[in-house]
Amino acid sequence: MIYTGNNRNLTIEPYEPCPCHLDKKFKFCCYQKAKKDTSAPMAKGFSLGRVNHLIREFYAATDFRTCFAFENNQCSGPIKNAHSLQNNRILNVICENGHLYYFKPEVVDSGPTSVIKKIGKNDASTFFGFCDFHDTELFKPIELFDYTGDIQQKFLFAFRALAVEMHKKLRQLENVKRMFAQRPRIMLDPQFVYMYRVAMSDVNDHQIEYELFKQGFQNGDYTGVRTIHRELQYGVKFAACSSFTVRYDINGKVMNDTFSTKNDRMPSIFLNIYPTPQGTTNILISYLNIDSEVYQNYFNSLDALDDQKLTKYLNYLVIENTENVFFTPSYIESLSENERKSFERSYNSSMNVLERASLLAEGNYYKFDLFNLAP
């Protein structure tokens, strides 16, 4: 059962499904437990190192294995740690000595943030989202062949971006539920109820998109996805695969009121950017046609931008919205101190309005260019 009330309703209603058991009403399930819980706040008085360790451990416990392929009766082999960015075709191109950089979430004195860290290629961009058979079989058209603009390839790139995000959203919801189980009283805390509401609607929104991909796939009809493809005649030093809701169009007009009090579905776009072994770069940006009303004009205006303007815009869009992005070590290491700071802080400013304001005041907001890289 899906909660259809207001996202900004910051209390769990008595007759609403309980977060722990959606088939029970809150009032008759965890409400009393929540009222009686007097446990201390989590991690009170712990060192930062210990807090980071605990958060990581807690989140690690939410990991789960599933196969997002559409014909699960054909699943076989273990659910492996599938690469959302292809290991052979993409990560191989951007790694150096088997390593890449990525943004690693951490808690520091000032609160949660992300720092740029090294990661081994085999651990980069992986998630437990496909069984062994489907990871190979389903993605053959993009795994074995160069990008040709084929409609099925566009569909598969967009779908993989959805799958990696959906796995993450399911984990985030599970994370909130686990916090509720450990400290029932936070079910009465508006801040945590808000987290729960957001996690629930994210999962519901992604499920709707998933069903559309599934229908398309099962009917052999790949026309439900519109994709803009742009090929750059040089290879970039990063790769990204992600889906997210875009709040503003390129003129700053709100397309999706992500802070709205209404419970509207937040439609995703699907983004893949990667350099090819041939030394070019593919940019693929997609949306589902049911979201034409929201995204059609936005995509038309993206399509009309020349390479320089498009990449300038994507420089911002990628860092602002994508966690699943990996960088060539020499690119990160070649950044000046100032560029590197701008890089990290601009990434973090997507979660921190004050940080953004101070970067803007310093004139140091997005003072780097992902697409214009020294070799």
Ligand SMILES: [Zn+2]
């Ligand atoms: Zn309950």
Ligand SMILES: [Zn+2]
């Ligand atoms: Zn499978």
